[in-house]
Amino acid sequence: MSGEKILLVDDEQDIVELLEYNLRKEGYQVRTALNGQEALKIASSYKPDLVILDVMMPVMDGMQTCEALRKSPNHNGVIIAMLTARAEDYSQIAGFDAGADDYITKPVKPKVLVSRVKALLRRGTSVIGIPDENLSIVINRDKYLVIKEGNEFNLPKKEFELLNLLYSQPGSVFTRQNILSSVWGDEVVVGDRTIDVHIRKLREKLGSEHFVTIKGVGYKFQH
Amino acid sequence: MSGEKILLVDDEQDIVELLEYNLRKEGYQVRTALNGQEALKIASSYKPDLVILDVMMPVMDGMQTCEALRKSPNHNGVIIAMLTARAEDYSQIAGFDAGADDYITKPVKPKVLVSRVKALLRRGTSVIGIPDENLSIVINRDKYLVIKEGNEFNLPKKEFELLNLLYSQPGSVFTRQNILSSVWGDEVVVGDRTIDVHIRKLREKLGSEHFVTIKGVGYKFQH
DNA sequence: CTTATACGTTAAGGAATTGTTAATCCTATC
DNA sequence: GATAGGATTAACAATTCCTTAACGTATAAG
Numbered sequence: 001m002s003g004e005k006i007l008l009v010d011d012e013q014d015i016v017e018l019l020e021y022n023l024r025k026e027g028y029q030v031r032t033a034l035n036g037q038e039a040l041k042i043a044s045s046y047k048p049d050l051v052i053l054d055v056m057m058p059v060m061d062g063m064q065t066c067e068a069l070r071k072s073p074n075h076n077g078v079i080i081a082m083l084t085a086r087a088e089d090y091s092q093i094a095g096f097d098a099g100a101d102d103y104i105t106k107p108v109k110p111k112v113l114v115s116r117v118k119a120l121l122r123r124g125t126s127v128i129g130i131p132d133e134n135l136s137i138v139i140n141r142d143k144y145l146v147i148k149e150g151n152e153f154n155l156p157k158k159e160f161e162l163l164n165l166l167y168s169q170p171g172s173v174f175t176r177q178n179i180l181s182s183v184w185g186d187e188v189v190v191g192d193r194t195i196d197v198h199i200r201k202l203r204e205k206l207g208s209e210h211f212v213t214i215k216g217v218g219y220k221f222q223h
Numbered sequence: 224m225s226g227e228k229i230l231l232v233d234d235e236q237d238i239v240e241l242l243e244y245n246l247r248k249e250g251y252q253v254r255t256a257l258n259g260q261e262a263l264k265i266a267s268s269y270k271p272d273l274v275i276l277d278v279m280m281p282v283m284d285g286m287q288t289c290e291a292l293r294k295s296p297n298h299n300g301v302i303i304a305m306l307t308a309r310a311e312d313y314s315q316i317a318g319f320d321a322g323a324d325d326y327i328t329k330p331v332k333p334k335v336l337v338s339r340v341k342a343l344l345r346r347g348t349s350v351i352g353i354p355d356e357n358l359s360i361v362i363n364r365d366k367y368l369v370i371k372e373g374n375e376f377n378l379p380k381k382e383f384e385l386l387n388l389l390y391s392q393p394g395s396v397f398t399r400q401n402i403l404s405s406v407w408g409d410e411v412v413v414g415d416r417t418i419d420v421h422i423r424k425l426r427e428k429l430g431s432e433h434f435v436t437i438k439g440v441g442y443k444f445q446h
Numbered sequence: 447c448t449t450a451t452a453c454g455t456t457a458a459g460g461a462a463t464t465g466t467t468a469a470t471c472c473t474a475t476c
Numbered sequence: 477g478a479t480a481g482g483a484t485t486a487a488c489a490a491t492t493c494c495t496t497a498a499c500g501t502a503t504a505a506g
Contacts, residue, residue, distance in 0.1 A: 100324070101342055109404050119324055156482055172365040190487055196464060198483085215463060215492060216380035379493055414496055419453060423495090438452065438503080 004121050005029045007048035009039040009065065010083065011057045019052075022110035023117065029095035036060025040068055043075060050121060052113075055084035055098075066100055072141050076168065079120050083108070137223065139167055139205060148206055155205070158183065163200050166211070175218040195219075227344050228252045228391070230271035232288065233306065234280045240291055242275075245333035246340065252391075259283025263430040266298060270392075273344060275336075276323075282371035290324055302343050306331070343429055359446060360429060362390055378428070381406065385421050389434070389444035398441040418442075 006028050010016050013205050016032050023030045031046055033039040036053075037060045043051065049068060055062035062082055069075045081102040102120055104113065138147045144160060146153040155163065161183045166174060174182075179195055199219060203211050229251050233239050239255050246253045253286055256262035259276075260283045274292060279286035285305055292298045304325040312333065325343055327336065361370045367383060369376040378386065384406045389397060396403075402418055422442060426434050435443050 022242065070447070101345075103342075104337075116326075119326075122324075148346075158483065171368075172366045190483090193464085193466090193486080194484060197466085197485090200465070200467095212377075214377065214380075217367055381494070413494090416453085416455095416497080417495060420455085420496090422455095423454070436453070 002029055004049040005031070005046060005078060006117070007031050007033065007039060007043055007046060007051045009033045009036065009052065009057070009062070010054035011035060011122060012054075019113055022114055026114055026118075028117070032206030036062065036068070036158060039065055043069065043078075047075075048082065050079045050117065052081045052083055052104075052117075055082055071164065071168070074141070081116065107110065137167075137210065139164060146206070150158075152194050153205060155202075159198055159201055159205075162195075163202055163206075163221070166219060167179050170223055173214050173218045173220045226252050226391075227272040228254070228256050228269060228341070230256065230262060230266055230269060230274045232256045232259065232275065232280070233277035234258055234284070235277075238277075241333060242336060249337055249341075251340070255334055259288030259291070262288055266292065266301075267295075270297075271301060273302045273304065273340065275304045275306055275327075275340075277304055288409065304339065304343060352434055360390075360433060362387060369429070376428060378425075382421055382424055382428075385418075386425055386429075386444070389442060392444055393444050396437050396441050396443045401441065 006023055007068075008016060008020055008023070008030055009032070010019075011034050013034075016034075020032055031042055031048070033042050035057045037125045039053070040049070040060075053062040053065055057065075060068075062084070066080050066082065068077060069080060079102075080100045081104055082100040083104050102116065104116055139145075140147065141164065144154070146155055146160070146163065162179065165179065165182050176195055180186075180188075180190070184194075186191055192208065199211055210221055210223070212222060229246055231239060231242055231246070231253055232255070233242075234257050236257075243255055254265055254271070256265050256270055258280045261367045262274070262276070263283075275325065276285040276288055280288075285307070286423060289303050289305065292303060295430070303323045305323040306325055306327050312409070327339055344435075362368075363370065364387065368379070369378055369386065385402065388402065388405050399418055403409075403411075403413070407413055407417075421435055422436075433444055433446070435445060437443065
């Protein structure tokens with residue numbers, strides 16, 4: 001048994017206990033949280049492989065939590081499963097769009113959940129990368145900080161978000177369209193050269209070797 | 224649009240057509256089969272990235288097909304989603320035990336299926352990135368990279384897309400017409416020598432042994 | 447051998463995309 | 477409402493890449 005780490009987040013104590021018991025029985029490490037805020041706090045030190053998130057929660061709901069996790073570079077590659085009582089389409093789609101990997105409807109029987117978890121982790125483990133070692137550039141999203149070779153930088157908002165996006169999947173190309181909708185949002189219209197100018201500033205501050213242009217396609221970050 | 228290959232297997236013609244239409248609209252390549260036996264036959268040449276399998280089918284059901292696919296070394300890493308009208312637990316578990324990656328209950332609305340497919344492939348593509356040792360040339364579409372004997376190449380857009388097309392079905396011949404409409408699009412008109420020049424550049428960079436001319440017909444890629 | 451047809455090669459021009467700079471427009475904060 | 481830092485734009489430069497034209501080569505048919 002591999003003992004992958006699972007973070008289980010639901011505001012209903014009964015459900016949490018039931019599912020926790022069943023997951024532990026299968027050999028997983030389990031920690032729990034009662035809302036999204038608590039979940040994020042735990043996740044930052046616990047580094048779970050899989051997060052099971054209830055959609056309906058007080059304080060911070062599953063969707064918000066999911067987005068927060070996806071945006072955080074500390075949780076790169078984490079698998080997220082959403083748990084909800086509502087089987088309606090729009091909520092499923094919203095869940096996936098927030099970056100969830102799976103969507104499980106409540107009530108869920110323990111055996112079913114365990115099966116689902118197994119399937120997710122089976123796929124996931126091959127993805128989970130080698131831990132980052134001496135990376136020259138590190139992002140601290142909480143503090144809105146970039147650390148390059150020990151020196152801290154304070155980037156302006158847009159630059160930071162652009163960096164954060166590219167950094168979230170180092171090596172992968174983001175199209176201009178991707179970048180626009182992630183950093184600027186779909187409704188905003190900005191000129192053609194706006195992205196370039198921000199890229200330029202990042203190159204100036206962090207070194208142009210990290211930002212690769214794929215002409216006609218987009219940009220990517222590399223360490 | 225990435226154009227991953229999906230094999231859709233269901234014995235109900237109506238459902239197949241509906242889902243096929245919706246998946247194609249999202250830019251996926253789709254082929255269909257009406258039972259498991261047919262599915263295996265198609266899969267062996269088509270090499271799908273994702274197989275969507277109905278559980279209840281004549282001739283060879285989804286479970287058997289799933290197991291067969293998992294056992295076959297030709298379909299290493301393929302993602303399998305099961306589709307069934309029954310939401311009961313035991314069938315879900317049986318499905319997962321046969322090695323399915325996801326489980327979708329019918330009736331499924333097209334939008335929901337598409338979301339599910341996206342989530343599955345999102346996770347899947349990052350797995351595909353691990354180079355297959357035996358292959359001298361590997362394409363990583365996310366990173367817009369070609370890896371030849373461990374060395375990474377950054378190809379210009381058109382060259383990359385041409386390679387990507389030929390590479391999608393190694394050994395199969397693509398006619399000039401095929402190539403033009405896939406890489407350049409149907410409305411664009413380009414001169415007679417344009418394709419040749421791009422092929423030449425690919426041969427220069429990756430070795431001419433990989434690009435075979437079939438005179439009067441077209442080109443094919445071979446490892 | 448000649449001719450026709452399809453593909454190969456090369457280099458140059460132009461088209462398209464991106465880089466750069468500086469000025470201007472915002473927006474939050476005092 | 478003044479100010480400062482950030483965001484955006486416009487104009488132009490630079491670069492890369494795509495396409496083409498012209499010519500070369502190969503193969504098969506008459």
